[in-house]
Amino acid sequence: MSADRTAAPRRREETLRRRLGKIGYGGDYNPEQWPAAIRAEDPALMRVANVDLVSVGIFGWAEVEPRPGEFHFDLFDRVLDDLHAVGIAVSLATMTASPPPWLSQRYPHILPVRADGTRLWPGGRQHYCPSSPVYRQHAVRLAEQVARRYAHHPALAIWHVGNEYGVHVAECHCDVSAEDFRHWLTRRYGDVASLNEAWSTTFWSQRYDDFDQVLPPRTAPTFPNPAQQLDYARFSSDAMLACYRAEVEVLRQITPDVPVTTNFCGLWKPVDFWAWAPYVDVASVDAYPDPAEPESHVESAFIYDLLRSLKGGRPWLLMEQSPSAVNWRPRNAPKPPGAMRLGSWQAVARGADAVMFFQWRQSRGGAEKYHAAMVPHAGPQHRTFREVAALGAELAAHPELAGGQVPAETALILDWPSWWALELDSHPSVDVTMREALLAHYTPLHWAGITCDVVPSTADLGGYRLVVVPNLYLVTEEAAQNLRRYVHNGGHLLLSFFSGIVDDCDRVHDGDYPGPLRELVGARVKEWWPLPEGGSLPVRLAGALGGGTTTGRLWSEVVVPDSAEVLGTFDDGELAGRPAILRHRLGRGVVWYLATRLDEPGMTAVVDAAVTAAGVQPVLPDLPAQVEAVRRVATDATSTLFLLNHSREAVRVPLPRPGRDLLTDGPESTFVDLPARGVALVREA
Template sequence: MNDNALEQLSDRLGGIAYGGDYNPEQWPREVWEEDVRLMREAGVNLVTVGVFSWAFLEPSPGTYEFGLLDEVMDLLHANGIAVDLATATASPPPWFSLRHPEALPVTADGVRLTHGSRQTFCPSSPAYAEAAGRLTERIVERYRDHPALVLWHLHNEWGNHNAHCFCDISAEAFRDWLRQRYGGLDGLNEAWGTAFWSQRYGDWAEVMPPRATAAVANPTQQLDHWRFSSDALLGLHRREAEIVRRLSPGVPLTTNLLVTLEKKVDGFAFAEECDFVSVDQYLTAADPEAHIGLSLDADLARGMGGGAPWLLMEHSTSAVNWQPRNVAKTPGQMRRNSLAHVARGADGVLYFQWRQSRAGAEKWHSAMLPHGGTDTKTWREVTALGRDLKALAEVRGARVVSDVALLFDWNAWWALEMDATPSRDLRYLDLVRAWYEALWSLGVTCDLVHPGSDLSGYRLVLVPSLSLTSDADAAALNGFVADGGHAAVGFFSGVVDEHDHVRLGGHPGAYRDMLGIRVDEFFPLRESETVRLSDGSRASLWTELVEPRGAETVLSFAADPSCGGPVPGHPAVTRHGHGDGVSWYVATRPEADALRGLLARVCREAGVTAAAEVPAGVEAVRRRGPDATYLFLINHSPRDVSVPAAGTDLLSGATADGGVVVRAGDVAVIREHGAPPAGR
């Protein structure tokens, strides 16, 4: 990670990056001149080129043709548009699959997939690695000194479609990975708990990926295969990164990670191998509160980069093409979505893609320049947003102010959603989102960070769901609280170690002493079943038989068995003084208003305050630069609202003297008067 790389890039661009994927190979050359003219009109200063151009750059094995890309690079430079140049390795051409059928991926059921889409390769294939490496070398050697080049774009959405392969090549690579992890078969057998179901291995040849089998596959075998698969892709990323850094050391590199769109690769691991974090984020059209999921992804992107500004590499101007029902964005929604990312640390706003395709699998995916051309709602919003981003140029480099960390871990996500857990209704993102949404509604900003991160700068750490945790990460949270921090932990957290082995002696294992409780037994609820708590609120999904061991009971399950569920009268929420700090435990899933009220109390006790006092449906986030702070206010509600603020609205130019009215669906960005407020 290079904290200065994105700052240097935005300085070179003269402001916040704005643009998207540009695929000129889809269009005749006479369209290109119109493209660059309209890019200038929209305020575009950066485009991503070459993501899916392997078949054009290497039309046959070892034959490279760069004429088209040369023209495009020169044309963009002549028009003042910088280039994020891709290594083009995300979609091998048909000739590669025909020449190397063994490189095609195989499913857990033993079905070998065929060419015809994208990312159709086995991540462990030596043939793919060699071909991708040769292509990367040729591209970097040719364009490393081109004046349009400002950024290298490695691959594209690592593992989106091919994260897991179960072929024989992958099986051997999996065994090699396991040898490095465990040393020998004794270590593997211990970690996988193979004494169960007579699974003990006596020869490495017996060890396989978790292919389709008669009953439940070994959980740790499954978990390790998720880890191996992520690492296999990370190895390919590192191979491309080594080539770029060796041949083009003065140009930063990144890759577009998928945050919560996919759980297939460990985003934290990939982020460490980039000069700065870049992500793709797409709304879930079926979610009426999708803008909250957007904010969660943005805060995770920032957490992946250690709090530094990051780049939004892809999002959509309107509808996508790959969801069951692809709902178009309403007027003003694209602007709110884009500026919400900027509010939460993005120093660049890019889309897939520049010109909407007329053919192919993504022809109905929206773009900056839609099928209807410039006389469209989308185009008018695209050009207006370009003006907004120019007005916000001074914000770039400012860091988001946050006193709260929310622990997020792909390993815990993988472990929670494997087979044979206490309830199939335990879904990682649902649990994280519920706590995050409560904070969002309170106007409290949080960083989503890895459990092994430095927590010392935070006032409060939240653990909505972390069933799997290592000894080291558990010790870090325990130490944070003992040193005076505040923490709140959700149910079924800390119950297994990194091998998915149960922590014995009573739950919640790793956090039991810190929380001052012991959980005797889990009592998951039936589908749609709810219970009443002692304050009259309701909860769902889960209950536990909690025994206080020093903790005080804040809320309990109702004493009446008819409405109190399986453990009537027992604690549902506890609070415990641990060292110089305070820890909370939540043994159920409270309804939204109750969880919001609970976390509001937790925040008050921890000394955490909102970025601004805002009504429901209004998003408030603060970025702090060396000379000023910027309060972003995004009104997702259908009503005009008044928010306390003092300063100048960078978007409208209006002065706020004690308060600002944010119109329904509108955005204000206030450069605040006075000294920057305290906070992380």
């Protein structure tokens, strides 16, 4: 199946939106866990909570195929009929996420193997090798049975394929995977000579004479070949994608007009979201911010911006979140009153067309019995259910929000191969990670009210005033040309250290760092000086950045300016007096370069200067601390200003023109009073 790049994905996504008629609301429903008496209560109780969309059957394989080739759909027939009878639509799973015990008993070679040779056994979930043809055969057969059974069922609204791909088994190192990897390498390189060149196998006598000699990067005496590790990350993402696509092909044949999705898992390193995006009609994600982390909602905002960007700004689905505590952290804090509502509206503000939870009823047994649910163990009288029902009523009262888009003048660049390569072993510093880099650059933009898209380095950047590159360790010539073209044409670019270092085979670019990005930076990096654990250096700011001193951490480097001007210098240590912050005017654009990770005030100073120079306008100027502002534009071109107070204090937010909070339905005013963890939706002209 080729990537569906026609209008069909958008048509199917719009079909789902018309079907729901509003922001979808619900959660995972696992009726196989409950007796008939409890199941009989569920549809009516769902309607009390204003539920109109539920995911069904994600872990239903053992229920519907208890023995090989013996299918029993009676339970799910009744469930879908009962849900449809009260107007609840279904995100129906292909049920392939967790194979039944009989499959691994009969075919033990489908079980995954770690790099150290440890075989992972049944007893949890996701216990399959993505490359296993036996697993794929049985998964596709089940998907076909499910599709034929429910193709014309009126409850079916969208297909849900698999579940959180790669969250437990991101890579399998078994012999089956090894053989699949060799086929993948043959397609990528064509011959062994090209493979040897790409992998730099002259180092440590690693030259291959035949593809049959190639193995996965299993546990070795010391550092495995980095290019081999990078390609294995690519291969592993592709192997999981092949599983997904095999099921989608069956669904397309049987139900060509029903949209298809799979739930990505937060900011998830093993799965290349850009490679997968063409094959999902609607992007979906599971997000579990930690209530014990005061700034966890900032990462959630980034994840939501990423999801919105996967389909070019189209709405997406929050497929899972927790109503309160989860079960899998070392310490599982509950969400305090108001936090679940606040986080849910944050998703809607950033483009979600559905807000869903794991799960409907809290399990009595199993590994997730302490994971919160919409209906807790105590039943609907619990405060969690009351909050869930109240949120459902609020969402139902504003159907006009569905389908709206979120405009952005700024973009952050994230490439998965660069992420994989950046965090390989034997590097200058283990402290340089992609997540830290992303959030360090995103956070000041977030609190300044600057909405961001997230795009790959090869995307069309012409529509953005400012492009931020937190790290682009691996850069292709195509990507470098794209960035140069963007700046020459008048774009503003903010770039941080350890970028432009290697090509797509993890080979260092010739010459001074940062390789093909040297023209952009207008300077040459001669040497890296990563800082010790917890170390820092003072950085003196030029007047253009407000003067004074801030702090650099993680990293420093010897930078020799060519045509760039210096806006900040290291103020102590071996690099005292050397550049730490540069600005370079190139063509009609400007490039800012950071040779260290500035502390929060320093990052804010640089980001504010770049934003101002680029002419980027915040959603709302002069936001109070911890208040998030996002604008979502409806299909009829009316816009809604979302204001979200992430603090524990009440705040007053001034408005540029009189507006009315749709949630309180109060009179028009030139300000909005937000209580602690409060939300306001202000309709704009």
